[in-house]
Amino acid sequence: MARRAQGTSAGLDRERIAAAAVALVDRDGLERFGVRRLAEELEVDPMSIYHHIKGKAALLDAISEAVLAEVATAADDAQPHDWEEIARLTAHGYREMAYRHPRVFPLLATRAQTSPVALTALERLVTAMRAAGLPDQVVADAPLMLFGFLNGYLLAVLSGGSGQAGDMPAINATAYPTMAALASLQAGFGSVEEFDRIFDTVLGGIRDQADRRGTR
Amino acid sequence: MARRAQGTSAGLDRERIAAAAVALVDRDGLERFGVRRLAEELEVDPMSIYHHIKGKAALLDAISEAVLAEVATAADDAQPHDWEEIARLTAHGYREMAYRHPRVFPLLATRAQTSPVALTALERLVTAMRAAGLPDQVVADAPLMLFGFLNGYLLAVLSGGSGQAGDMPAINATAYPTMAALASLQAGFGSVEEFDRIFDTVLGGIRDQADRRGTR
DNA sequence: CTTGCCAAACCTACACCGTAGAACTTACCG
DNA sequence: CGGTAAGTTCTACGGTGTAGGTTTGGCAAG
Numbered sequence: 001m002a003r004r005a006q007g008t009s010a011g012l013d014r015e016r017i018a019a020a021a022v023a024l025v026d027r028d029g030l031e032r033f034g035v036r037r038l039a040e041e042l043e044v045d046p047m048s049i050y051h052h053i054k055g056k057a058a059l060l061d062a063i064s065e066a067v068l069a070e071v072a073t074a075a076d077d078a079q080p081h082d083w084e085e086i087a088r089l090t091a092h093g094y095r096e097m098a099y100r101h102p103r104v105f106p107l108l109a110t111r112a113q114t115s116p117v118a119l120t121a122l123e124r125l126v127t128a129m130r131a132a133g134l135p136d137q138v139v140a141d142a143p144l145m146l147f148g149f150l151n152g153y154l155l156a157v158l159s160g161g162s163g164q165a166g167d168m169p170a171i172n173a174t175a176y177p178t179m180a181a182l183a184s185l186q187a188g189f190g191s192v193e194e195f196d197r198i199f200d201t202v203l204g205g206i207r208d209q210a211d212r213r214g215t216r
Numbered sequence: 217m218a219r220r221a222q223g224t225s226a227g228l229d230r231e232r233i234a235a236a237a238v239a240l241v242d243r244d245g246l247e248r249f250g251v252r253r254l255a256e257e258l259e260v261d262p263m264s265i266y267h268h269i270k271g272k273a274a275l276l277d278a279i280s281e282a283v284l285a286e287v288a289t290a291a292d293d294a295q296p297h298d299w300e301e302i303a304r305l306t307a308h309g310y311r312e313m314a315y316r317h318p319r320v321f322p323l324l325a326t327r328a329q330t331s332p333v334a335l336t337a338l339e340r341l342v343t344a345m346r347a348a349g350l351p352d353q354v355v356a357d358a359p360l361m362l363f364g365f366l367n368g369y370l371l372a373v374l375s376g377g378s379g380q381a382g383d384m385p386a387i388n389a390t391a392y393p394t395m396a397a398l399a400s401l402q403a404g405f406g407s408v409e410e411f412d413r414i415f416d417t418v419l420g421g422i423r424d425q426a427d428r429r430g431t432r
Numbered sequence: 433c434t435t436g437c438c439a440a441a442c443c444t445a446c447a448c449c450g451t452a453g454a455a456c457t458t459a460c461c462g
Numbered sequence: 463c464g465g466t467a468a469g470t471t472c473t474a475c476g477g478t479g480t481a482g483g484t485t486t487g488g489c490a491a492g
Contacts, residue, residue: 006442006485034478045442047480052440056479106326109368112376116391123392130394137413140401144372145365145414152325152368156360160328176335178343185356197353198361204428205421212420222456222471250449261471263451268469272450 012044014052018062022104025063029103035059064107065115071097072117083128084203087146090121091199094150102158109151135213138206149202157190226260230268233258234278238320241279245319251275280323281331287313288333299344300419303362306337307415310366318374325367351429354422365418373406 020042025033035056039046053059071093080086098105122143129139173180188194236258241249251272255262269275287309296302314321338359345355389396404410 006440006487012440035480036478047443048441050480109325109371110322110375112372119387119392119395123395126398127394136398137401138417140398141410141414141417144369144402144410145417148369148372148414149361149365149418150368151371152366153360153364155325155367156328156364159326171330171335175332176339178346179335179339182342182352182356185353186360194357194360198357198364201354201357201361201421201425202365202418203421204424205417205419208420208424209417222458222469224457225459225469228469251451252449262449263472264470266451 012042012048012052014062015066017042017049017052017059018066021059021063022066022101025104026101030106060107061111063104064111064113065117067097067101067104068108068113068115068117070100072121081128081131083125083132083134086125086128087203088199090125091146091150091195095154095195098154098158105154105158109155113147134206134210138210138213142206145206146202149199153195153198160189226258226264228258228260228264228268230278231282233265233268233275234282237275237279238282238317241320242317246322276323277327279320280327280329281333283313283317283320284324284329284331284333286316288337297344297347299341299348299350302341302344303419304415306341307362307366307411311370311411314370314374321370321374325371329363350422350426354426354429358422361422362418365415369411369414376405 017038021033021038024038024041028037035049036046038059039049042049049059053062071090080089098108125146126139126142129142130136171179171183233254237249237254240254240257244253251265252262254275255265258265265275269278287306296305314324341362342355342358345358346352387395387399
C-alpha cells in the first residue's frame with residue numbers, strides 16, 4: 001500500500017470517493033463495506049476520507065446520491081407529456097439502475113429520498129398527471145404509491161435470487177398446493193416482462209381510481 | 217451486571233432471546249443493536265447466546281421471525297372467504313405490526329420471506345383469489361405485487377417521519393410548484409386513511425386487470 | 433523573498449464489535 | 463460412582479468507526 005507523505009495531495013473529492021464507494025459496494029456488498037476498506041481501495045489513509053465526508057452515514061448518503069444521479073441522466077433523453085409514458089420511463093430507468101447496483105439498492109429503499117434529483121423527477125410526473133385532468137387526491141398519492149411499489153418490488157426481486165433470473169425459492173407442494181400450482185406462471189421471476197405486467201397493473205389501479213372519482 | 221457462575225443455567229432459549237432482541241431494537245434501533253448489548257440486557261455473557269443462535273445473521277432472522285409471528289396470530293381471528301377482505305385484513309395486520317416495530321421493519325422488507333407463517337398467509341390469499349375465478353397469471357403476480365407495495369410503502373412512511381403522523385419533508389414551493397400545490401392533500405402522511413386509500417387503489421388495479429383478461 | 437495561514441493528508445489511540453476456542457460447572461444416565 | 467453432553471463463562475484476536483493531534487505543501491499578503 002503506497003502511502004504518500006503527509007500534506008501531499010491525493011486528489012480526493014466527494015465525487016471520486018462516492019464513485020469508489022459505489023464500486024466497492026457493487027463488488028463486496030454492503031456488509032463488508034467500511035471506511036478502512038474504501039481507503040485501501042483509494043490508496044489513502046482512512047482518516048483522509050473524513051475531510052471530505054463527515055462520517056459513515058454521510059458516506060452512505062453519498063453512495064445513494066451517486067446511483068440516483070445515474071437514473072436521472074438516463075431519463076432525460078426523451079421528454080413525453082403523457083403521464084403514463086413518463087411513469088413507465090422513470091420506472092424502467094429506476095429498475096435498470098437497481099439491477100446495475102443490486103447491493104446498493106437496499107440503501108435507496110431504506111432512506112427517505114429528498115434529494116433534488118428525486119424531487120425533480122416527481123415534479124415532472126405529478127405535473128403531467130395533473131395536466132391530464134386526474135383528480136388531485138389521486139395525483140397526490142401517486143408518488144408514495146408508485147415508489148413504494150417500486151422499492152418493495154425491486155427489493156424482493158433483487159434479494160430473492162442469485163442474480164440469475166428465473167429461480168424462485170422452490171416451495172413445498174403438499175403444504176401449499178395453490179402456490180405450487182401457480183409456480184410455472186412465476187417462472188420469469190425478476191424479468192422485464194414480469195415487471196411490465198405488474199407495473200401496468202399498478203398503473204391500471206390509478207386509472208381506475210381516477211375514473212371512479214371523475215376527472216377533477 | 218450480575219454474573220452467574222459457569223455451568224448454572226440462565227434459562228436462555230431461542231424464544232426468550234428473540235423477544236429481548238426485538239425489545240432492544242425497538243428501543244435503541246438497528247444501528248446500535250449488537251450481540252454484546254443484547255447479552256447485557258439478558259444479564260448473560262455474550263457467548264452464551266451463541267449456543268442457541270449461531271451468529272448475528274441468525275439473530276436477525278430470529279427477530280424477523282418473531283415480529284412476523286405477531287401479525288399471523290392477529291389475522292387468525294376472522295376467516296372470510298372474499299379475497300379482497302383477506303387481502304385487506306392481512307395488509308392491516310402487517311401495517312400494524314410495522315407501526316409497533318418501526319425500527320425492526322427494515323429487516324423484514326430487506327430479507328426474502330420464506331418462513332412457514334408467511335407462506336401460509338400467501339396460500340390463503342391465493343387460494344381465495346383463485347376460487348373467485350381470477351385469471352391465474354393475475355393471481356400468480358399478486359403476492360409479489362401486494363407485498364412489494366406493502367414493504368416499500370411502509371418503509372417510506374416509517375423512515376420518513378419522527379413517528380408522529382402528519383409531517384412531510386416540507387418541500388420547496390418555487391422549485392416544485394405542483395408538488396407544493398398538492399401538499400395539503402398529503403397531510404395525513406402515514407395515516408390509516410391514506411393507507412386504505414392507496415391500498416384500495418392497488419387492489420383496484422388487480423380487479424381491473426382481472427376484468428381485462430376475463431375470468432379465466 | 434519571507435511570513436503566516438489553512439486545507440489536505442497522515443498517525444496514534446480508544447472503545448467497541450463479532451466470534452473462535454477452551455475451560456468450567458452442572459445435570460443426567462448408566 | 464464414572465462418563466458424557468449441554469449450558470455458561472473466560473480469554474483472545476482481528477476488525478471497526480472515529481476523536482484528536484501532527485505534518486506538509488501551497489498560496490496570499492507584506
